Amino acid sequence: MVTRRWHGTSTRGSAARIVTAIGAIFAIIEVVYILLVVLGANAGNAFVRFIASLAEPLALFFPGLFxxxxxxxxxIVNYGLAAVFWLVVAGFIARLLR
Known part of the structure; x- marks a missing residue:
């Protein structure tokens, strides 16, 4: 008879995945904002204003850095750096949690 062991998800692994997901969401918001600007989206549109209202505070100190x-x-440069920052920081924190 074969016995199967249940391998549940560890709390640390779950926390690491949540941190990674949050970092990815923040980076995606930055990339969507970059695309909207590069593609010349209507700045008066509610969706564009919503994304801008999320992207600007998430960009932290990067706008105006260069x-x-x-x-x-x-x-592209400043908000792109912010997107990379969120991926790196989230990855680092996730690694610490594991």
């Missing part, structure tokens, strides 16, 4: 004359390139 003075770039081209506003579209500035958004």
């Amino acid at each position: 003075p770039i004359a081209n506003p579209t390139l500035a958004v």
